[in-house]
Amino acid sequence: MIVGEQKPIAEIKRMVAPYKKLLILGCGTCVSTCFAGGKDEVATLASALRLAFRAEGGEIEVEELTVERQCENEFIQEAAAGAARNSAVLSLACGAGVQAIARRFGRTPVLPGVNTSFIGVLERQGVFTEECIGCGNCELAVFGGICPITRCSKKLLNGPCGGSQGGKCEIDPETDCAWQLIIDRLRVLGQMDNLRTYIPPKDWRSSISGGPRKLVREDLIV
Numbered sequence: 001m002i003v004g005e006q007k008p009i010a011e012i013k014r015m016v017a018p019y020k021k022l023l024i025l026g027c028g029t030c031v032s033t034c035f036a037g038g039k040d041e042v043a044t045l046a047s048a049l050r051l052a053f054r055a056e057g058g059e060i061e062v063e064e065l066t067v068e069r070q071c072e073n074e075f076i077q078e079a080a081a082g083a084a085r086n087s088a089v090l091s092l093a094c095g096a097g098v099q100a101i102a103r104r105f106g107r108t109p110v111l112p113g114v115n116t117s118f119i120g121v122l123e124r125q126g127v128f129t130e131e132c133i134g135c136g137n138c139e140l141a142v143f144g145g146i147c148p149i150t151r152c153s154k155k156l157l158n159g160p161c162g163g164s165q166g167g168k169c170e171i172d173p174e175t176d177c178a179w180q181l182i183i184d185r186l187r188v189l190g191q192m193d194n195l196r197t198y199i200p201p202k203d204w205r206s207s208i209s210g211g212p213r214k215l216v217r218e219d220l221i222v
């Protein structure tokens with residue numbers, strides 16, 4: 001999922017200050033799972049903003065709405081009326097959702113309420129870890145399902161750097177060495193021979209380094 005964190009209330013307050021009527025728009029998928037922008041967070045933020053403005057003698061009308069996904073037109077449509085009757089939309093979606101909303105409602109200012117962080121998993125309650133940088137050419141089969149591009153500090157593709165201590169990365173002793181994890185996993189899988197597979201230098205053109213990407217599925221286009 002996309003992992004993000006709600007922006008500090010002071011920053012949000014500064015952003016929304018020029019607007020008298022605000023739609024706070026939540027997203028019911030990734031940001032809901034990571035407690036950054038789902039229905040509950042929309043309600044909490046709406047109350048906090050009302051209180052904050054009232055405490056300073058200011059005024060803001062806040063409307064709340066959460067749609068299933070802000071990155072899909074089918075669901076964005078549900079926000080059309082709310083966007084039209086407010087002077088701005090504060091989107092609590094990831095950066096893709098914010099841009100999808102801005103694209104769809106061209107005449108309404110759309111503001112980001114969440115800092116989008118990474119593609120990751122919920123490791124345990126309250127702890128999210130980055131697992132994939134979307135390189136565009138997945139090699140997880142060779143690495144036993146553990147991505148060194150994302151999880152090795154040096155993005156090494158052909159084995160460890162040799163600096164790992166006690167299974168931890170030499171760059172950050174709080175972080176597991178990705179190559180230790182890969183080797184442990186390959187051992188369990190009986191796939192240690194994978195370590196003999198030479199991985200050539202990565203062609204980063206399939207990643208964001210090659211410029212903005214687009215995926216076109218001709219078979220789905222109507």
Ligand code: SF4
Binds near residue numbers: 132147148
């Ligand atoms: S190899 Fe690329 S696509 Fe696969 S998990 Fe790593 S970064 Fe993501």
Ligand code: SF4
Binds near residue numbers: 159168
């Ligand atoms: S210690 Fe492990 S994770 Fe850290 S840079 Fe070296 S190989 Fe990569």
